[in-house]
Amino acid sequence: MGWSIAYWLKRNEPRSDAIRVVVVERDLSVSYPSSKMYSKASTVLSVGGIRQQYSMPENIRMSLFSADFLRSIDEYLHVIGQPPVDIQFNPSGYLFLASDEKAAVLEENVQVQREEGAKVSLLSPAQLKKKYPWINTDGVALASCGLENEGWFDPWTLLNAFRSKAISMGVYQSCGEVTCELFLSWYYFITSLSLKFVQMPNSTEYATIQCSLVVNAAGAWSSRVAEMAGVGTGPPDSISGVKLPVEPKKRYVYVWHCPDGPGLGCPMLIDTTGAYCRREGVGGNYLGGISPTEEEEPDIQDLAVDHEFFQEKVWPKLAHRVPSFESLKVKSSWAGYYDYNTFDQNPVIGLHPLVENLYFATGFSGHGLQQSPAVGQAIAELILDGKYKTIDLEAFSFNRLIKGEKALERNII
Template sequence: MFAFTRGANRLVRECRTREKLFYLRSWRYVWPETRKCLSTSGTKLSDSKDNPGDSPYRSHDDNPVRRTFNILSDDLKGYFGVNGKSRISDPEESKNTEEKKPQGPNGAEKIWPSFCDVLVIGGGAVGSSVAYHIKERALKGLNVVVVEEDSTYKRASTVLSVGGIRQQFSVPENIQLSLYGMDFLRRSPELLAVEGMDPPDVQFNPSGYLTLASEAGVEQLRENFQIQIEMGAKVDFMSAQQLKRRFPWLNTDGVEAGVIGLENEGWFDPWNFLFSLRRKAVSLGTEYVNGKVTGLEYHSLDDMITEVTGESVLKNLNSAEITLPDGGKRNIRFSICVVAAGAWSGEVGRLVGIGDGAGIIGVPIPVEPRKRYVYCVHAPDGPGLDSPLLIDPNGTYFRREGLGGLYLCGQSPTEEHEPAIDNLDVDHEFFESNVWPTIANRVPSFEKLKLQSSWAGYYDYNTFDQNGIIGLHPIFTNMFIATGFSGHGIQQAAGVGRAVMESILHGEYQSINLERFGFERVLTNEPLYEQNIV
């Protein structure tokens, strides 16, 4: 934690607008202010109001300021040891302690977590990865609470995805994130193991991706391939003739070339991955709260004066209102907030006025839900075990699902044909008119397929440039953002979780430099587009 403080003093955020230049020396002042806000927040979180007697939870009586300093002290001991001994407790002692904790609904402790060090909004793959990486590195030094509205994950983007992971991007940072993600998946039986339980099995299928390009897109495909090779990706560039020889079932009409992943690509079971991440995070001490964040409280940092206005524009979040499934409301105070609410992250930002008013605060988190369909079809004569996840030049994809002649397929609609998001109903006409004709043209045996089932899920769609937004918000100086991955979140979750952990504990990225993914690019209107990538 002290490494974070030292590194934070070096962190200078430079946010450019059209007319003015602000220098935000964020964390030099935020950490003392954050400690202060724990005891002087604008709304008193009294037991009578925030923790009524009929709730299964009760308040914690410790003083949050004393506790914060105790945590910092413990954390220092944990990293450097005291008298040559590690702060990590005996496993049997930890086990006995955990067994004594009273349990409430959904496995939550009966003691309501009225304050924490890090509050993560969103318990999907990205939010759970953030929690896991923080707890795995900080041990007991930081108290992490994750708020997730959909505790069953029925509507979660993670579990409704097709679970693909690839290296085939044009932005180097995305390639690096997926390479780490693949390494994380490979080591997941070890990394996500929990004592007394079966090791996780994410059911990874290493069949790779095959990205096809027409004559119009072949040069961009070649440029992407060169970037991928330079970043250490294991991919191969193949002409149409080479593709036909390797995949006799493939119709290469209109195809000039393709790139196929040789290693570190394929697909896995999103539900098993998410469940294993969450289970491990909980075993490390993370608390999950079933509820929705419906309010955020903040105060201004009066000692932060800008050069332009002579007044403070910076703010510090200090408390979240949580609405529980039964309609009751509770509050959690915190030092740091991580917005990993996926498709609803823009909505979280609006709780504190992000997107309202003028200047920087008037720029919204440009993330909104977009509905995408996944269709499961049966084609007994379709491609066999050598079938990769194939992406047609028009963006339609398919991949094998198991060994019984089943395939998953889909296509992103054009901007003018975006479906409504008020429900998760599936448009089967879209399959008949768009998806089926494309895959039947590419694989003739798909002409006789039968639609077996279908579902829809939400993308956390970044309307600005369809790439993730990661890092501190320039106004709310203890709000980290990790959202907007536009369909790539499941494969980048591990890398994003590690990156957020590094930013919080060390004040800077140490593994992959993701500064280009910061919110600043939205302010300066400098989009970071992927080229020829779905």
Template structure:
């Protein structure tokens, strides 16, 4: 293992709050500033900035006064990035931290968040994923209390139904036992009970099913994103429209890294943002959080992650992976309106979408059949060749269905083990990572935001221990795989 040794205390750069810690408490500074002088200086700066903002109104949440510095810069303003910003502000005095979120597309038209199906489930095999999604359910339950009466995500509480073959039945039982121990509410159904409860289902080659009874279902991901973003902005977070295109590096003689030469450590405390007009501007920061979804891997390379020596030789293995979601209508008598989101042991899933016999469905392809992820064009033959035969076998009423539409979106796919990477980078003491959720990000965003805020403000996880999801597992080659149901 590599170790970082700091020869002298690291002098962390804070913006206008240079005499305050991350908790807002007064600390010693290298140069004392009279409190009254500091107060008037800060007020003067704030009034000047507000005056400029009033003279140049903002549009689409994009500030016209570009910030030259921030205590914390978050790269990515989707659900995870906005949740982190919200929790950092919520856990401190709103003015104690200057937080800037850099988002490449404020319309979010290709964002993983808004193109997901908005599922919420606790039917996982890893305790961390179960706990993250349990808190996601609690967060949705208390939205109005936290954000006001207009906070609404249209949660549909019909649960998940996960099916298992004879080979996968034992794993389904093991998973369900762990889920219930951690607080999930679900029930195992035998083949006979499945047929009794869901008469529309062909259960000939199904051995067992697990049905979520509470805290599972689906919701509108766009609404959750807007709630999190508004919550962060109302507490003072600033959103910038731009692309992070580079980092500036600073030699640090006070830090030594095992495995490198003395005096060779280079830290980061500034990134470069390219604005929509092509102009490039720097932002200095004390901390940087990488939460850029499927683009996180390429941004990490700008910080030499995966391209340098020692710990920097290990890349951040997160890429965009394209997934299709198809709409179809079922003629005749379709499964009822309380039908759960049903996951066949082949991986194909379907659920109701509004009324009138409308459904959506999908299926993640095996690695060798991954579609090209450089565009969001649909391939309707994928439905005909891969998904329809599975659905028609499982639900006889689906034999004559026809596709009526659909969309494609990106997963921030972690190629290492398909689970989130959460926590500090082992080389850069001031860079944190929250990405690679591989389709689980929208339901886990509330808990991930809280967890990252705990790491930065409290120095450790306080609610859910996500230590096993750290970047370190890439270095020691210890993947955290979810065990699938077959």
């Protein structure tokens, strides 16, 4: 997200070298070879999916924009002297299954998706079985299938493409962690604050960065950065007392082998239970998981994987839906963090109403990677033009947190 914003700022700046952009990265050390960079970053620990099957028009528009961007990615992010950018996109689509209780909602969502220009088909249980014979349709009343611009890609390639292109355009990189309070200039008489400095005592380049504005794109840890800027630290009944409701949530991804599993046309399957899976490569490997319930939320102190969670919560659901998975063999697993918005599971994008030069791009709750091209463009427009020009994302502003008005997305995975 940060490198996308940096790229779009430099791409859209009014003249060459009009602005100086610094990206602060804590999960990157110059003392490590490149293969060790971003070892705990949510981007590279995601499953790399992109879909248009949302219920909110804004989310659909962002993903449509991103799909178009990814289709022509080499035109945007190619760096002279380097190989073409290939994100290894697999266009197998997403397949959502709905029970009787959720069928009407799924149909309504598809109608919105089609109105926004997404190509999505509805399938009855009979049509579903004909198209995907390996699926057990028990308990399925309706399914929706993305026909184009959906699938998955390599997150590492996208991250490095944004980073390499941004650096080639003059963006500075700082390897360090913001650990001290951001310095504020207080203006009580106009009820606004302004960030002046960012301090990073452990940085390899800059101990202090003087800035005209700050974009908080710190993902799962963005609420900590927000508190350093005074957000949520004031009286509870004031604007300054409204916190950024973003927390780290640990999610497991499991990889298994099943030689008799679904073929190469296997989509990203989202079961009625919330369990998901997709094919990984051509060797009969698959990956998947499920979001835990509130009571099952794992400890976030490390990225250790709970293997019993797969045996007890994931495997039974997937084996019921895909009978060939009854004989699967788990090969590996990993865990990563969601920047989970506890308020409404939708992002917080845009300017803070009180800290007049603090912008947010966080709280995507698992959808940040696929929406990063669109969000980067949107934040750049806000900064350079003072308004959204491509996609209006005002529905995701910080103001909704103050008003207590949720932006509800019905297709959260």
